[in-house]
Amino acid sequence: MxxxxxxxxxxxxxxxxxxxQISDDGKPVVxxxxxxxxxxxxxxxxxxxxxxxxxxVEDGEVLTIEPGTIIKAEDGLGSDATALIVARGGQIFAExxxxxxxxxxxxxxxxxxxxDIPFDPVSGRGRWGGVILLGNAxxxxxxxxxxxxxxxxxxxxxxxxGTDDNDxxxxxxxxxxxxxxxxxxxxxxxxGLTMGAIGRGTTISHVEVFFNxxxxxxxxxGCPNTDHLIAAFCGDDCFDYDQxxxxxGQFWFAIETTVDGDCGGEHDGGTENNVxxxxxxxxxxxxxxxxxxxxxxxxxxxFTIRDNAGCGYFNSIFADHGTYGLNIEVSDGExxxxxxxxxxxxxxxRNNVWWEFGYGxxxxxxxxxxxxxxxxxFTSGWNYAANPNIVSIDRGTNGLLDPRPxxxxxxxxxxxxxxTDPAYGFNPPPDADGYPDAIDISWPTFQAVDYAGAFDPDxxxxxxxxxxxxxxxxxxxxxxxxxxCRLSGDINHDGFVDPLDVTYFVNFLWKAGPxxxxxxxxxxxxxxxxxxxxxxxxxxxxxxAGSAPVTCN
Numbered sequence: 001m002x003x004x005x006x007x008x009x010x011x012x013x014x015x016x017x018x019x020x021q022i023s024d025d026g027k028p029v030v031x032x033x034x035x036x037x038x039x040x041x042x043x044x045x046x047x048x049x050x051x052x053x054x055x056x057v058e059d060g061e062v063l064t065i066e067p068g069t070i071i072k073a074e075d076g077l078g079s080d081a082t083a084l085i086v087a088r089g090g091q092i093f094a095e096x097x098x099x100x101x102x103x104x105x106x107x108x109x110x111x112x113x114x115x116d117i118p119f120d121p122v123s124g125r126g127r128w129g130g131v132i133l134l135g136n137a138x139x140x141x142x143x144x145x146x147x148x149x150x151x152x153x154x155x156x157x158x159x160x161x162g163t164d165d166n167d168x169x170x171x172x173x174x175x176x177x178x179x180x181x182x183x184x185x186x187x188x189x190x191x192g193l194t195m196g197a198i199g200r201g202t203t204i205s206h207v208e209v210f211f212n213x214x215x216x217x218x219x220x221x222g223c224p225n226t227d228h229l230i231a232a233f234c235g236d237d238c239f240d241y242d243q244x245x246x247x248x249g250q251f252w253f254a255i256e257t258t259v260d261g262d263c264g265g266e267h268d269g270g271t272e273n274n275v276x277x278x279x280x281x282x283x284x285x286x287x288x289x290x291x292x293x294x295x296x297x298x299x300x301x302x303f304t305i306r307d308n309a310g311c312g313y314f315n316s317i318f319a320d321h322g323t324y325g326l327n328i329e330v331s332d333g334e335x336x337x338x339x340x341x342x343x344x345x346x347x348x349x350r351n352n353v354w355w356e357f358g359y360g361x362x363x364x365x366x367x368x369x370x371x372x373x374x375x376x377x378f379t380s381g382w383n384y385a386a387n388p389n390i391v392s393i394d395r396g397t398n399g400l401l402d403p404r405p406x407x408x409x410x411x412x413x414x415x416x417x418x419x420t421d422p423a424y425g426f427n428p429p430p431d432a433d434g435y436p437d438a439i440d441i442s443w444p445t446f447q448a449v450d451y452a453g454a455f456d457p458d459x460x461x462x463x464x465x466x467x468x469x470x471x472x473x474x475x476x477x478x479x480x481x482x483x484x485c486r487l488s489g490d491i492n493h494d495g496f497v498d499p500l501d502v503t504y505f506v507n508f509l510w511k512a513g514p515x516x517x518x519x520x521x522x523x524x525x526x527x528x529x530x531x532x533x534x535x536x537x538x539x540x541x542x543x544x545a546g547s548a549p550v551t552c553n
Contacts, residue, residue: 022100024048024070024111037063045069045100050107051082051128056157059089062170068100072107073128073180079152081182083129083190086169087157088136088197096174098206101469104131105178114475117179119397121257125235126213129190130180135169136162137199139221140244140270140277146197148220150190160196165223165246167199174206174469181213181235189214192234198222200247209234210471215266216254219245219283226252227447228465232472233257233395237266238290241309244269244279250446251465252288253403253454257395262300264290264318269308269338276308276336282346286314286446289403289454291393292321295356301327302354305338310346317388317405317453322358350382353405353452388453392479401472402479404455404464406486458493458517460484485520485552489538493517497549499542505535526550 027048034055041061043049045068052074057063063086065071073082084104086092096102103111106127110116118124134148139161151158172193181189192209193216200223208230209216216231219241226247231238231254238254238261254264270277290302302318305311306329318325328347331337341347391402451457455464461479472478486493491501491508493516505522507513509532516522522530525537540546 022068022070022103022111027070029072037061040064042066043069043071048072050074051084053080053082054129054151055082055084057084057086057090057092058157059087061090063090063092063094065092065094065096065102067096067102067174069094069096069102070111071102071104072109073104074107075127075182076129077182078184081129081184081190083132083150085132085151085157086134088134088160088162090134091168091170092133092172093170094172094175096206096469098174098468101174101176103176103178104180105176106180109179111474119475121211121233121235121260124179124211124233126182126189127179129182130192130194130209130212131172131175131177132190132194132196133169133172133198133202134158134160134196135198135202135222136160136164136167137197137222138163138165138244138279139197140242140279140281141274143271146220146243146271148194148196150184150194152184161221162197165199166201167197167222168201169198171203172205172207173203176208176210176469176471177212178208178210178471179212180209183213189236191215191218191240192231193217194220195222195224196220198224198247200225204229206465206469208232208470208472215240218242219247221245223247225249229253230466230470230472231255232470232477233261235260237261237263239264240266240268241281241283242268242307243271243281244277245281245283246279247283248446249283249285250287251454252285252290253466254289255291255393255395255401255403256293256300258293258297260299261293263304264292264302264321265304265311267303267305267309267311269306269310269341275331275334280308280310280341280346282310282312282341284312284314286316287449287452287454288313288316290316290318290321291403292319294320294393295322295358298322298358301325302357303327305329305347306331307338308334308336308341309338310341310348312348312350313352314348314350315449315452316352317355317390318352319355319388319390320393321356324357324359325354351452352383353388354383354385355387394477397476399476399478399480401477402461402481403453404457404459404461405451405453406457457486458484483520483552484518486518488521488526488552489524489541489549490521491516491538493521497538497542502535502538502542505538509535520552523552524549 042064192212204226206228216234221243223246269281330339388405394400489497492504524534
C-alpha cells in the first residue's frame with residue numbers, strides 16, 4: 001500500500017509563511033481595466049494590481065510583470081467575469097523567481113492571512129476567471145478563426161490559431177494562479193491557464209494552478225514546451241488538451257481533493273466538428289506524478305483519451321485514482337479514433353508505474369471495457385503495476401504531502417527501467433529507434449534524470465522545485481521534513497547496505513574521505529551522531545548478524 005494520510009481538507013492548521021513568500025500588506029492598489037493595457041505596459045512589485053473585467057493584451061502590445069508582483073481579480077460572473085487575456089500578436093513577460101513569484105488571485109485573498117479564503121472545494125474556487133494565452137500556432141484542420149472557450153462569442157480578440165508553430169506569446173515563469181475558474185454560464189468555466197494555439201517560442205515554466213473551478217491547464221492546439229507545472233485541487237481535469245496539441249512537458253504534478261476533480265489527463269484530439277482533424281494531438285510528456293481523489297473515493301480515472309488523441313507518456317507515476325488508470329476510446333461511428341492512434345504507435349506509454357486504483361491494481365488499462373489492452377501495456381515490459389512507495393499522500397494543511405518515491409526497492413526506482421527501451425534513463429531523442437516517426441514534433445532536450453515521477457527522491461520537499469513560490473508550499477500542504485535519508489547504513493548512497501559502505505565510512509571518519517551524500521544515513525545506531533560507534537554497529541550488522549540499522553526518517 002502507498003502510505004496515505006487522509007487529512008481533511010476542512011481542517012486548517014497554522015502554516016508559517018514560506019521563505020521568500022511576498023506580502024501585499026500596505027502596497028498601493030492600482031485598478032486595471034481593459035483600457036489600461038496599451039503599448040508597452042509594466043507592472044511593478046511595489047503595487048497590487050486589481051483586474052476589473054476582461055483585460056486584453058492586444059496584438060502588438062507587451063505586458064511586463066516584475067518578480068514579486070501581486071495581481072488580484074475582482075468578482076464577476078458571465079459577461080462581468082474578470083480575466084487576463086493575451087490575444088494573438090500580444091505578449092506577456094511574467095518572470096518571477098522562487099523567492100519572488102508572480103501571483104494571480106482573488107481580491108479576497110490577503111497573502112498575509114492564509115485563512116481568508118477557506119481551503120475547501122466550495123468556497124476556495126471560482127472567485128475570478130483565469131489567465132488565457134492565444135497564439136498563431138497550428139490547430140486541428142489548420143483552422144485560424146477558432147474562438148477560445150470561456151470568453152464571450154464574437155470578439156475578434158478571442159480568436160486563436162494560425163500557421164506559425166514558432167510563435168512567441170512571451171514568458172510565464174514562477175507564476176501561481178489561485179482560486180479562479182468562475183462560470184460564464186452553466187457548465188462553461190474558465191480554466192486556470194488556457195492556451196490556444198501557443199507556439200514553441202513561448203516559455204511556460206514553474207506555473208501553478210491552485211483551487212480552480214474548472215481545469216487546471218488546457219491546451220487547444222499549438223506546440224509549446226513546458227516544465228514544472230502544478231495542478232492542485234482543481235474541480236475538473238488537471239491537464240487537458242484538444243485540437244491537435246503537439247507540445248512537450250516534463251515534471252508535471254497533479255493532486256485532487258478527496259471529494260471531486262476528474263481526470264489527471266483528459267486528452268482529446270480533433271476539433272469539435274471533425275474528430276479526425278489533423279495534425280493529430282501527439283504531445284510528449286515525461287516525469288509526471290498524477291494523484292487522484294484516493295482509490296477509496298471513486299468517480300474518476302487517471303486518463304481519458306479520445307477523439308483521435310495520441311500522446312507519449314514516459315517515466316511517470318500514476319496512483320491513487322478512484323476507478324482505473326486508462327480509457328482509450330473506440331468509436332464505432334468514426335473512421336478513426338484514439339485506439340487507431342495506439343495501434344499506429346502515436347499513443348505510447350513507456351516506463352511508467354501504475355498503482356492504487358479503486359478497481360484494483362490490475363487491470364489498470366481499459367479500452368471501452370476491453371481488457372485486451374492490458375497485454376499491450378503490461379506484458380510489453382514498458383509499464384508496471386507496482387507500488388512506487390510514495391512517502392505520503394496528504395491533501396490537508398498539516399505539512400504531510402511528500403510525493404517522492406523513496407524506497408530503492410520500489411518499482412519507481414528499479415522495476416520501471418527497461419534497458420531495452422530507447423527511453424532508458426529517459427529522453428527519447430528525435431527519431432530514436434523504436435519511436436514512430438508519426439509523432440512529429442520538435443523535441444526539445446529533456447533533462448536526463450534517473451527516477452520516475454515529478455520529484456527527485458534525493459531532494460527533500462523544502463528544497464524541491466515546488467518550494468517557496470507555490471500555494472502548496474505557502475498553505476503548508478507540502479512536507480517540511482528536511483531529511484534526505486532513504487536507507488540507513490547506505491553510506492555511499494548506492495541503494496544497498498554492504499561492505500562498500502564500511503569502506504566509505506572508514507575513509508570518511510579517519511582518512512578525510514568524501515562526505516556522505518546524506519549524513520543522516522550514517523547514524524546507523526540512531527544516536528543522532530555519526531561517529532565510530534556507528535561503524536561498529538554497521539560491521540556487526542553486515543558480518544555478525546547484528547541488529548539492523550535503525551530506520552531513518
